[in-house]
Amino acid sequence: MTEIALDMRHHKRSFAGYQPEHFLWSVSGDGKVGTVTLNRPERKNPLTFDSYAELRDLFRGLCYASDIKAVVVTGAGGNYCSGGDVHEIIGPLTRMTMPELLDFTRMTGDLVKAMRACPQPVVSAVDGICAGAGAMMALASDMRLGTAQAKTAFLFTRVGLAGADMGACTLLPRVIGQGRASELLYTGRSMSAEEGLQWGFFNALHPSESVLAQAQTLAAQLAAGPTFAHGVTKKLLHQEWNMGLDEAIEAEAEAQAICMQTRDFRRAYEAFVAKTKPVFEGD
Numbered sequence: 510m511t512e513i514a515l516d517m518r519h520h521k522r523s524f525a526g527y528q529p530e531h532f533l534w535s536v537s538g539d540g541k542v543g544t545v546t547l548n549r550p551e552r553k554n555p556l557t558f559d560s561y562a563e564l565r566d567l568f569r570g571l572c573y574a575s576d577i578k579a580v581v582v583t584g585a586g587g588n589y590c591s592g593g594d595v596h597e598i599i600g601p602l603t604r605m606t607m608p609e610l611l612d613f614t615r616m617t618g619d620l621v622k623a624m625r626a627c628p629q630p631v632v633s634a635v636d637g638i639c640a641g642a643g644a645m646m647a648l649a650s651d652m653r654l655g656t657a658q659a660k661t662a663f664l665f666t667r668v669g670l671a672g673a674d675m676g677a678c679t680l681l682p683r684v685i686g687q688g689r690a691s692e693l694l695y696t697g698r699s700m701s702a703e704e705g706l707q708w709g710f711f712n713a714l715h716p717s718e719s720v721l722a723q724a725q726t727l728a729a730q731l732a733a734g735p736t737f738a739h740g741v742t743k744k745l746l747h748q749e750w751n752m753g754l755d756e757a758i759e760a761e762a763e764a765q766a767i768c769m770q771t772r773d774f775r776r777a778y779e780a781f782v783a784k785t786k787p788v789f790e791g792d
Contacts, residue, residue, distance in 0.1 A: 521575035529567065531560035533585075541578040541732035542725060543571075550586025553638045555594035558601075561617055561642075568623035578732035578739075578791060580627070581724045582650060583634040584643075587717060592641020592664070599668065614674075617642060621676045624649040625747050628740030630731045634724035635659045636717050640699075645675040648684065648710075651743065654724045655711040657702050664697040672697075683750070685710050735773040736791035 524543055525536050533546040545564070547554035556564075571577060584590050593599060602610065624631055624646070633650040639661040647653050647661065655661075663681065665674045672678065672694025681690040685708040693700055705711040715723045731739060741764045749757045768774060773789045780787035 521573055522570075524571070524574050524577045527567070529563050531557065531563045534567075536577070537725065537729060537732075539729075539732075540576045542581060542728045543577045543579075544581040544583065544721075544725065547582075547584040547590050547643075550584075550588065552594065553588040553591035554584040554586070554643070555591045555597075556642050557594050557597045558613070561620055564646075565616065565620040565623050568620070568627045571627040571629055574629070577629060578736045579728035580629050580631045581634060581721070581728050582631060582646060583721050583724065584636070587658070588637035589633070589635045589639040589659070590641075590643025590646060591638050592643050617645075617675050621645060621649040621680075625743075628736075628743060630728070630739055630743060632724045632728045632731075634721045635661070635711070636720055640664050642675065645677060645680075648677070648680050649675075651746075652712045652727065653705075653710060654720055654727070655702050655705055655714050656717045656720050657714060658717060659702040659705065659711070659714075660699040661705055661710065662697060662699040663693050666695065667697040679750075684708075733789065735768075735771070735777075735789045737771055737773065738768045741768060 523540075524534075525540055527534050527543075533544075533548045535544045535546070536542065537544075545567070547556075547560070549555060568580075571580065602613065605613070630652070631650040633647045633653045635647050635653055636656045637658050637660065639647050639659055641662070641664055644661050644663050663672060663674075663677055665672050665677075677694060678690075681694065684690075685693075689708055692698075700708070700710065702711065702714055706714050713723070745757075745760060745764055749760065752760065772792050773787075776789060777787040
């Protein structure tokens with residue numbers, strides 16, 4: 510068993526030195542929180558074919574991270590993300606064949622799937638424009654902190670497309686409700702920050718100058734917790750959408766029994782007995 514455990518650790522890798530080409534990546538001092546910053550502020554941080562693919566690959570790879578326990582996503586220059594770049598994506602799409610278009614739409618959906626599948630909690634810090642694919646990245650996050658200036662729009666219909674994009678018709682109703690989601694997806698209008706807070710899209714609103722720090726603080730709190738158990742929570746929050754109550758209760762019974770075998774569970778018990786604060790290590 511020990512040899513197997515050691516072999517599995519060899520499949521893990523550190524993301525401290527990760528160097529993306531199409532966005533910024535920074536890691537907290539303790540190495541546990543990674544921050545993705547979309548960095549094309551002159552265009553309100555639009556996505557390109559390359560940045561879509563690189564983001565997808567990062568979130569897929571985080572399943573094997575030995576160090577990163579939580580992730581923050583934000584944008585530079587007072588905006589989160591304006592969606593797909595009109596000149597670099599929308600224009601070329603009008604000239605593609607059906608198989609090429611399907612390759613693209615599957616790739617964009619794969620980004621959302623990768624964000625939902627990575628075990629780390631993902632926190633988005635949303636300021637200014639959060640539109641199209643950017644709104645979907647925020648929606649795919651586990652939690653969202655916004656600002657009063659945040660304007661979130663699922664504006665696919667405004668470019669002649671369906672509101673059903675990258676999982677929007679599944680994810681958005683579960684977060685804000687079917688009627689509200691229907692309105693936003695049919696009209697493409699912006700959801701104000703106050704609406705987003707009242708409807709449960711945002712967990713909290715903060716001033717623009719502090720929203721990123723607040724998101725990183727929240728991520729650090731999560732990273733200091735029982736991160737194996739957090740991964741189980743995230744997995745079941747996702748999987749239980751397709752379960753009946755009996756299945757869900759059984760899945761949670763099995764998951765909790767597994768978590769009860771972790772060292773973090775014992776650490777919490779021993780800290781309680783000693784009247785000290787537990788120090789979790791994620792195993």
